[in-house]
Amino acid sequence: MKKLTDEEIQRLLDQGLEKGEQARGEDQKMYQLLYKALEEEPQGGLSWSFADKVSRKAVQLHTRQQVKKYWLWMSLSILLALTSCAACLFIFEQELASIMVNYLIELRWVVIFAAIMFFLIQLADYYFIPRQQSYSEYRD
Numbered sequence: 713m714k715k716l717t718d719e720e721i722q723r724l725l726d727q728g729l730e731k732g733e734q735a736r737g738e739d740q741k742m743y744q745l746l747y748k749a750l751e752e753e754p755q756g757g758l759s760w761s762f763a764d765k766v767s768r769k770a771v772q773l774h775t776r777q778q779v780k781k782y783w784l785w786m787s788l789s790i791l792l793a794l795t796s797c798a799a800c801l802f803i804f805e806q807e808l809a810s811i812m813v814n815y816l817i818e819l820r821w822v823v824i825f826a827a828i829m830f831f832l833i834q835l836a837d838y839y840f841i842p843r844q845q846s847y848s849e850y851r852d
Contacts, residue, residue: 779838786834 721743759765801809816823 721740724740798809801812
């Protein structure tokens with residue numbers, strides 16, 4: 713299924729979805745929620761910082777999605793690297809591999825601690841080091 717452009721999604725929603733029909737795809741659902749919210753007129757009018765609030769929320773959503781992708785790719789790449797190293801070791805040096813497995817079993821708590829510390833350092837880096845990004849980077 714091809715991905716619809718913003719204009720196509722808006723045209724579909726302008727034509728109107730049936731009451732029981734749900735939008736397909738994340739973008740279409742977001743537009744549908746936006747249309748529902750815009751149908752109701754605000755009581756006191758829009759605040760002066762409405763556009764800033766909307767763009768800030770969009771940037772936060774985009775950042776959250778990027779962080780999830782980053783953690784997924786980092787975890788998968790570490791897992792893939794470890795399994796490929798272990799596979800190579802078992803293929804070429806079976807005796808050394810069995811010695812290493814026994815050694816790692818003895819030091820399992822050290823290995824677990826090192827893995828936890830690695831992920832905690834990554835989390836601390838993400839949350840405690842400020843990043844300078846402007847809203848214009850996300851406007852295309």
